Amino acid sequence: MTKNISGKVAIIGAGITKFGELFEQSYNDLVVEAAFDAYQDAGVTGDDIEAAWLGTFLPLGWGFDGTGGPSLAEALNLYPKPVSRVANYCTTGMEAVRMAAMAVASGLYDVVLAVGAEKMREVPPRGSLVAQHVEKLHPLYAKGRTAPGSFAVLATRYFHEYGASKDDLAEVAVKNHYHGSLNPKAHFRKEITKEQVLKAPMVTEPLGLFDCCPTTDGAAAVVLCRADLAEKRFGKKDYVLIEGMGLSCANGYLTTAFNPRFDFLGFEATREAARQAYEQAGVTNPREQLDLAEVHDCFTITELLNYEDLGFCGRGEAPAFVRGGSSRLGGELPVNTSGGLKSCGHPIGATGARVVAHVTNQLLGRCGKHQVKGAKRALGHTLGGPGAVSSVFVLAKN
Amino acid sequence: MTKNISGKVAIIGAGITKFGELFEQSYNDLVVEAAFDAYQDAGVTGDDIEAAWLGTFLPLGWGFDGTGGPSLAEALNLYPKPVSRVANYCTTGMEAVRMAAMAVASGLYDVVLAVGAEKMREVPPRGSLVAQHVEKLHPLYAKGRTAPGSFAVLATRYFHEYGASKDDLAEVAVKNHYHGSLNPKAHFRKEITKEQVLKAPMVTEPLGLFDCCPTTDGAAAVVLCRADLAEKRFGKKDYVLIEGMGLSCANGYLTTAFNPRFDFLGFEATREAARQAYEQAGVTNPREQLDLAEVHDCFTITELLNYEDLGFCGRGEAPAFVRGGSSRLGGELPVNTSGGLKSCGHPIGATGARVVAHVTNQLLGRCGKHQVKGAKRALGHTLGGPGAVSSVFVLAKN
Structure with missing residues (x-):
C-alpha cells in the first residue's frame, strides 16, 4: 500500500x-x-x-x-x-x-x-531525562527504568542467544570513537582502546561507560x-535526492518489553521503517546497494542490533560484521562515519537532522578525513521510544 | 509565492x-x-x-x-x-x-x-499552565504573565481606541453560551444573561469569569x-474538501508585546494565516463567501478581534457586528456555533481538531439544534502562542 x-x-x-x-x-x-x-x-x-x-x-x-x-x-x-x-x-x-x-x-x-x-x-x-522518568512516569511500568537499563536487557539476551560478549560491544565503541576522532563536529574526538572500554565503570550490566552515548x-x-x-533555480550540479523515507511505531513508549512479538534481539520498528524506505527506494540488497549508513548507536548493543534489523547482515552475524571491519571506514559498508551518537552525542531533537545532514555531506564528498570515497547512496536511521518508533531515510546523490 | x-x-x-x-x-x-x-x-x-x-x-x-x-x-x-x-x-x-x-x-x-x-x-x-509559567519561563519577560493577563491588555486598548466596553464583551459570552447550550458535546451547556457576565468575579481587568474559556x-x-x-473508494456522496489552509508565526512566544508592529488591536498571525488560506481558496470577501466560522474565542475580546483580523468586518466594527446578531445562529455569518472555546472549553491539543471536525459536521448538515442551514463553505481558526501563531482552514462541501 x-x-x-x-x-x-x-x-x-x-x-x-x-x-x-x-x-x-x-x-x-x-x-x-x-x-x-x-x-x-x-x-x-x-x-x-x-x-x-x-x-x-x-x-x-x-x-x-x-x-x-x-x-x-x-x-x-x-x-x-x-x-x-x-x-x-x-x-x-x-x-x-x-x-x-x-x-x-x-x-x-x-x-x-x-x-x-x-x-x-x-x-x-x-529537568533531566532520568528525573523525568522517576518523577513523571508510570509507577509500575517505569519503576527504575532508564535508557541504559532498557537496552542492557537486549545485550544480555543477545549474548545468551548468540554467544556474543562485551568484547563485541567494545568493537563498536572503538570503531565509532575512531570515526569521531576524525570529525571536528563530534562531542568526543579521541580514539579509545578496547582495554579502556572493557575496564570502564559499569553503567548497567553489561553496558559500561563507553557503551553509552553522552547527553x-x-x-x-x-x-x-x-x-x-x-x-x-539554485544552479546545483550536485545535490541529494530523498529516495525513500519510512517511519514505524511498533509499541507504546512503556510497553516494548510487554509486546509479545518482542524477542529482545532487535526492533520491529526499525525493520518496518526500513521496509518502507527500501521499497520506495528500490533497495533489495542493502549491504550491496548502500555505500554507508548512519544508525542509532545510543548504546553499542543498539548498533549491532541495527545491522541485523536493517538487513546489513543476518541474525547473530553482527559481531562478525563489525569485527571483520565491514562497518569501519574503508570497509564495505561503513557505519557511523561521523562517530555516531557514541562520539557526536545525542541531543534528542537534533540527532535525526544531524544524521540527514551528515549523510548529505558524505554523498556530496565533503567529509574530509572521514569521507567515504565515491559514496552514491546512503541510509540514515534513528530509533526512539526506546524501541517504540524508528525512522529510516534512503538518500542518493542526484 | x-x-x-x-x-x-x-x-x-x-x-x-x-x-x-x-x-x-x-x-x-x-x-x-x-x-x-x-x-x-x-x-x-x-x-x-x-x-x-x-x-x-x-x-x-x-x-x-x-x-x-x-x-x-x-x-x-x-x-x-x-x-x-x-x-x-x-x-x-x-x-x-x-x-x-x-x-x-x-x-x-x-x-x-x-x-x-x-x-x-x-x-x-x-503541571498546571499557570505553574509552568511561574516556574519555567523567563524571569523578566514572563513575570506575572498569564493567559488572561496577556489578552486583557488588548481589551483595554480596544476599549480606549474604539469606545467599546465590557458590555460588548458580554455580547460574545451570551451568544456563545447560547450556542453551547444547543451542543451536547460542550463543556458548559447553560445559557447565561448579560447581567451574570457583568457581575461575575473579575479575573484580569476587564476580563471577568465569563470572558474566559475554561480549561x-x-x-x-x-x-x-x-x-x-x-x-x-468510500462511496461518499457528501464530504468536505480542504480549499485552503494557512499557518503563520508572527512573533516569538514571549515577545508579542515587544513586536513594534503589534498595535494591541489584533493579531498579525491571524491576518497572515487568513491571507494564505483565502488566497488558496479564492476567498476575496469572507463575509459573503463564508457561511459560518469557528474562531479562537479563548477570551471574549479575542473573538471580537478575530472578526476584524479575519475580514468579517472593518477595524472597530466588531461590537456592532456581534450586537447586530450577524455572528449569532441565524445571522449572516454565524460564529462559534458549537459554543466555541467559551462553552466547549479548550483542551489545547484537541481544540484545532475539534474546530475542523465541527465545521465538517456543519457542512454535512449534522449539527441538529445548532445547524446552520445550507452551509456550503466555512472557516476554522485557532490562535496560539498567545498571538505568536495562528492557523486558518477554509473548508467546503464537495
Missing part, C-alpha cells in the same frame, strides 16, 4: 553545529548557527524559505524553547511564515525532515527548512526544495 | 468526544473515542489508516501521554504504521490536520488520521483521504 515520493524532493543544503557541552550557546544560538550554515550551503537566504519545521523533544526542561514553531521563527526571523514543531522521541529530528519533505512533495511549498535542536546539558536536576547539546539543519528546482 | 493543494484532500469522517472534566476517561480513552467515532463516520477501520498524526501540546504535566506518535499508535493499535506528533501552542490540533493533509497531497498516503487530544484537568499543581479535557479526530477516493 505504500506510495512513493522518491526523487521528488532534493536536499540542497546542510548545516551542523559543533556537538558538545555548549554552555556558551543558547538554544537560539544553536538554531541560528545550524540554519545559517544550511542556508549558505544551499545558496539561499531566509527570504527563500517558504515554510519550516522544528524538531525538539524536551523543551520543557527549562523555559519554552522549542515548544512550538515560534521558537524557530523567532531565532531566524522567519515572521510571518508557517513554522511547525514535531516531536517523536529520538526520531524527532528526522521527523522534521520528513514533514518538510512531504510538504514540498505536496506542492504547497517549493523551498523549506528543517531544523533539529536540543539542549540536554543545561537543565536543572528536575549533548547541538543542532542541525537541512534546506529542501522541489527536485526540479535544485539545478534550475 | 503560496502554492496550492486546494481540492486535493477530502475529510470523510469526524469525531468529537464530550468536552469537560473527564476524570473518568484516560488520555487513551479520549483518543480512542474520538478516533473510532471518526472511523465510523468515514466508514473505515484502523486497517484503512496508512499514517496518522497526533496533536498534543502539554504531555509532560503527568506521564508521557502525547509526547510522541506511539501514544496514538498504542491507543488505536496502529502498529507498525507511521504515527507522528506535532505541537504548536493552541494551533496544535489544527497542525495535526494540516500535516495529515500535506501527507495525502504529497502522494505518500491515501488515507490518514489526525487526532488532537489533551487532558487539562487531571494535572498536579506543578478542559477532550479529543477530536478527522479521517482524510485523496479527494478522488472519497466517492470512488
